[in-house]
Amino acid sequence: MEEKAVKFLHLDLKGIVPGIDRFRKYLQYFASLGYSGIVLECDCRIPWKCWEGAGEILFTKEEISSLAEYAESLNMEIVPLIQCMGHMEWVLKEEKYSHLRENGYYNDLCPSHPETVEKLKEWIDETFALFPRAKRLHLGGDEAWHLGSCPVCQAKITSDPLHRGKMGLFTDHISLLANYAKEKYSLQVMLWDDMFCKEENKLLLDEELKKLPADTIFVHWKYQTDAEESLAETAACNRIVWGASALRCSWQNHFVHALNFVHERFANISCWEKTGLPILHTTWGRPNNLWNPYGPWEALIPEFIAGGKGVKEVEKHPWKDFLVLMDEAVKACDYKKLENCLAEGEKLSCSDEWEEEGKAFFLLGLRYEILRLETKGHLELLRIRAVLEKYGRGDPAGCEKDYASCREKVRLKIEKWEKDLEEFWKRNSLSDFEEYRDLRRAEFFIAELFERKTDDKE
Ligand SMILES: [Zn+2]
Known part of the structure; x- marks a missing residue:
């Protein structure tokens, strides 16, 4: 029951972001709007030791620590988000890490490369050192578009005695990291659930999901109005479910417009409100690291209000x-x-x-x-x-x-x-x-x- 009032805000730092002092003020604003937590995706913006040589650094680790501490003093939980397979563009575009690309693609890590898991474990260690009071860790896991396409991964799939296909490759990788975070740091793991929802063989899915820690949260992201109907997809996973709206995500011809379509966002938030589920309101900064920045947070004031206070609040707003x-x-x-x-x-x-x-x-x-x-x-x-x-x-x-x-x-x-x-x-x-x-x-x-x-x- 306690989780019903959960309203988390996801901040994606790869987009346009404010400097540290303004960021602190924003945290104050977010708390005043009623958000109970922040999922912080630092992405390329801090100097990660395990990904040395990659990134467009904006903040020191000390600055991020001080932001986390400040958010906690405002009664907001901080959940760090790091990716563990797809959307690793900011790292994989670097020549230095090109050997970790799945079949040469910039967005996915190859789960079969021996260095991949070692790197990701280091990243979890580094993340926990940066957020030592974290109770949860979001491991990403969405949109691994090229999963299982390199020769090594393909050979693994073909020789799998259980014939689990790509899902076997995916869950072996994800569960290894989720269990590592759980066992070493007692972190409750959160995952985007789209890769699981796509699996048609529900019996296989059921077996495979047993490898994940029992309290893993599946975050079901749907950014259009069909959020509620789509919940059947994740119901098959039989997990704790949070819904994810988008206060901002890519919109029609987003690269030519400075202004996004506000009412599409209100409709999406409203859909999630009706489900009564805990909600994570995502605020994407770019479609991915290789695409355009959407705009500053200042463009999203009505959306921030709608996510925190509810869509009813903006319906009464003078704007x-x-x-x-x-x-x-x-x-x-x-x-x-x-x-x-x-x-x-x-x-x-x-x-x-x-x-x-x-x-x-x-x-x-x-x-x-x-x-x-x-x-x-x-x-x-x-x-x-x-x-x-x-x-x-x-x-x-x-x-x-x-x-x-x-x-x-x-x-x-x-x-x-x-x-x-x-x-x-x-x-x-x-x-x-x-x-x-x-x-x-x-x-x-x-x-x-x-x-x-x-x-x-x-
Ligand atoms: Zn591979």
């Missing part, structure tokens, strides 16, 4: 109507709707500093969406004029001149936007500014628009 407008405008990629939404956004009232910054990011995001459409329009015009010119319809003294001056206006607007973006990043002490700005620039078609003149001369 309610604006959020509907914003979703509609961004989805429609409609200039007039976006302009209207921007005007409405400027009038939003804020009840705390988090909402102030959330509002500031929404305004920046809307300006970006508008500029993206404007630059796209200008680029289309340039291309059409180039074709017309070829057919003797050039007009350098007339419309070409007007278009050029319009383009100059857009260029200045972009300059101003980038300056405001940088200021926002600095004010909130956020990481990865250049990468984020350059990705947005790629969508402004900047090179094509403003460097065309030089190209022509060549």
Whole structure:
């Protein structure tokens, strides 16, 4: 019964994250919203000894320890998350660790390589040393897309006297690590359950799952509205189940948008609320380490409120109507709707500093969406004029001149936007500014628009 009120928040540090002081303030905010724990996925952001030479370090281990201690002082449990097979891109992209890739792929560790398990045990040791008060450890275990595809793994599967296929390979590996964490550190292990749910042979699954510690928590992640119906998949596993929503995960054409679709997230959270299960609200920073950062946490203030206080709370929020407008405008990629939404956004009232910054990011995001459409329009015009010119319809003294001056206006607007973006990043002490700005620039078609003149001369 006690677990019914569990509302954990997953923070994925491979995305855009705040500096240490701002992070502490965020923890305070999360506690005030009612989260009872944080699942912390440090990923590539701290100097792991066992993965020396890999990562994009942002925090020292001391800083992470102090954050954990602070979260605990706010009555939030800290659960470290490390991956043990799939989503090891940040390590496996390095040449130094290329021998551990499953069949050459960057995302999976090969479970048959003798070094893999040794490394992972070291990682568990290092994690426990960093989080000595942890009661649970999340071992990941999702989306091992290339499981069993290398020659060594395939030979293992073929020679398995029990004919357990890939599931045997998977559970042998996972249970070895889960039992190691359980026996050595008394940690209750959490696992994403998608790899188990996929198994069609339920008799085999039943046998294989007996190898895991009895108290292992299966975290069933479903990020669309079909969460409740999908629970039948995990019921076959017969384990303690937590549900996982997404406060942010990949959305349609996420790489071109600064703003995600808020109501899809509310619908997903609402679905999980109905199940009465303990919930882990995930906050993904990128689709994986080789893809784009989604945006700062400031973009997720309504989602943080909905996850912590419940969707009913945001339904009463003064931003309610604006959020509907914003979703509609961004989805429609409609200039007039976006302009209207921007005007409405400027009038939003804020009840705390988090909402102030959330509002500031929404305004920046809307300006970006508008500029993206404007630059796209200008680029289309340039291309059409180039074709017309070829057919003797050039007009350098007339419309070409007007278009050029319009383009100059857009260029200045972009300059101003980038300056405001940088200021926002600095004010909130956020990481990865250049990468984020350059990705947005790629969508402004900047090179094509403003460097065309030089190209022509060549
Ligand atoms: Zn292999």
